[in-house]
Amino acid sequence: MKIFKRFFFLVAAIGLIVAPVVAFFDNYAIEAVSIGIGRTSGQQTSASTIIVDISQASVQFPSALMFSIKATSELPITDVRLHFTVERDGFVKVVTEEKCEVDFVGTDNYFQASYFWNMYYTGGLPPGTKVNYWWTLTDNDWNRHVTDKQSVTFEDTRFSWNSKNEGKITLYWYSGSDIFAQSLLDAALNGLVTLEAHTGANLNRPVSVYIYNTQADMLGAMLFAQDWTGGAAYSAYGTIVININSANLEWGKRTLVHELAHVVTYQMTSNPYNSVPVWLNEGLSMYAEGALDAGFQIILVAALQNGNLFSVRSMSSPFSTDTNLSYLEYAQSYSLVDYLTSQYGQAKMVALLDTFCHGETYDGALLKTYGFDMDGLYDSWLSFAFQKYGVST
Numbered sequence: 001m002k003i004f005k006r007f008f009f010l011v012a013a014i015g016l017i018v019a020p021v022v023a024f025f026d027n028y029a030i031e032a033v034s035i036g037i038g039r040t041s042g043q044q045t046s047a048s049t050i051i052v053d054i055s056q057a058s059v060q061f062p063s064a065l066m067f068s069i070k071a072t073s074e075l076p077i078t079d080v081r082l083h084f085t086v087e088r089d090g091f092v093k094v095v096t097e098e099k100c101e102v103d104f105v106g107t108d109n110y111f112q113a114s115y116f117w118n119m120y121y122t123g124g125l126p127p128g129t130k131v132n133y134w135w136t137l138t139d140n141d142w143n144r145h146v147t148d149k150q151s152v153t154f155e156d157t158r159f160s161w162n163s164k165n166e167g168k169i170t171l172y173w174y175s176g177s178d179i180f181a182q183s184l185l186d187a188a189l190n191g192l193v194t195l196e197a198h199t200g201a202n203l204n205r206p207v208s209v210y211i212y213n214t215q216a217d218m219l220g221a222m223l224f225a226q227d228w229t230g231g232a233a234y235s236a237y238g239t240i241v242i243n244i245n246s247a248n249l250e251w252g253k254r255t256l257v258h259e260l261a262h263v264v265t266y267q268m269t270s271n272p273y274n275s276v277p278v279w280l281n282e283g284l285s286m287y288a289e290g291a292l293d294a295g296f297q298i299i300l301v302a303a304l305q306n307g308n309l310f311s312v313r314s315m316s317s318p319f320s321t322d323t324n325l326s327y328l329e330y331a332q333s334y335s336l337v338d339y340l341t342s343q344y345g346q347a348k349m350v351a352l353l354d355t356f357c358h359g360e361t362y363d364g365a366l367l368k369t370y371g372f373d374m375d376g377l378y379d380s381w382l383s384f385a386f387q388k389y390g391v392s393t
Contacts, residue, residue, distance in 0.1 A: 052147055124222065201284060286334035303331075355369055
C-alpha cells in the first residue's frame with residue numbers, strides 16, 4: 001500500500017467485520033438462486049403450510065442492506081430468522097443468523113418481518129459483493145419452514161457502469177472513453193505479466209476493478225475512509241476501488257498495478273496461520289510497477305550513504321506513519337525484492353511465497369528457501385545495494 005499520491009485504505013485480508021456474528025472468515029459460496037419475489041415453497045418439516053409471497057433484499061449502497069419477507073401460514077408464526085453469508089475468501093464457513101420481530105397483518109395467518117443490516121456498526125462491503133440469504137420460519141406447533149436460498153449483489157447504483165473483461169480482470173468504469181478503460185486494462189495485464197516473469201507470482205482468482213472518476217465519488221463508495229484515500233484493495237473479496245481519470249492517468253496505471261500485486265500476493269500466500277511480512281508485500285507491489293521511481297531512489301541512496309537504514313526485521317511490521325520514514329521503507333522493500341529476484345531467480349521467490357502459504361514464520365520461510373534469516377538477508381542485501389547504487393562502504 002503506497003503513500004504520497006498513493007494513500008490507500010487497504011482492507012486487510014482478515015480485518016473486515018461484516019455482521020455482529022460474522023467473524024473474519026467467509027469463504028464457501030452457497031449455491032444461490034435469483035432473488036425471489038413471488039411465492040416460494042422451500043422446505044417444510046410437517047404438513048403445516050407456509051407460503052412465502054415476497055422474500056427480497058434491497059441495497060442501500062454503501063451503508064446498508066434491507067431484508068424483508070411476507071408470507072401466509074396455516075398456523076400462527078412464532079419465530080422468524082434470517083440467515084446470510086458473504087462471499088469472500090476465508091477458511092471456515094460462517095453464517096450470520098438474526099432473529100426478526102414478527103409483524104402480523106390483519107390476522108395471525110399473514111405476517112411480515114424484516115432485518116436492517118446497518119454497516120456503520122459492522123463495517124462495509126466493497127461494490128460487487130454477493131450476499132446469499134434465506135429464512136427459517138417456525139409456527140406455534142414447532143413446524144419449521146426454510147426458504148430457498150437467494151442472493152443479492154451489493155452494487156454501487158449511483159452510476160451506470162461499463163465493463164471490460166480480459167483474463168481474470170474485469171474493469172468497471174462510468175466516465176471516460178473506451179480507449180481510456182482499455183489503457184488501464186492493458187497496464188494491469190502487462191504489470192501482471194511482468195510480475196509473474198520475474199517473481200512467479202500470478203493471479204489465480206478473478207479480480208474486479210472499479211474506476212471512480214473523482215475522489216468524492218470513490219469516497220462515497222466507502223465507509224470510514226480518510227479524506228486522503230486514493231483507493232482501496234479488498235484482497236479477500238478480489239475487489240479494487242480506485243480514483244483514476246485523464247488528469248492522473250499515468251499515476252493511475254502504476255498504482256493500479258501496485259494494488260493488483262497486493263491481491264496477487266494475498267492469493268499466493270493466504271493461510272489461516274500467518275501473513276507475509278510487510279516488506280515483502282509492499283516490495284512485490286513496488287517491484288510490479290517497474291523501475292524504482294527516482295524520488296524513492298534518491299531517498300534510498302541517501303540512507304545507504306549515512307547508514308540510516310531499517311532492519312528487515314523492523315520492516316516486517318506495519319510501516320511508519322511518518323511520511324519520510326515510510327518512503328525509505330518502501331524503497332528498501334523494493335530493493336530487497338530486487339535483490340532476491342535478481343540474485344536467486346524466479347523459482348526461489350515462488351518457493352518463498354509457497355512456504356508462507358503453508359504458515360511458516362518469517363525467519364523460517366527465509367531459512368527454508370534461501371538459507372538465511374531476516375538478519376542474514378539484511379547483511380547480504382546491503383552489499384548488493386551498495387554496489388547497485390554506487391555507494392562506497
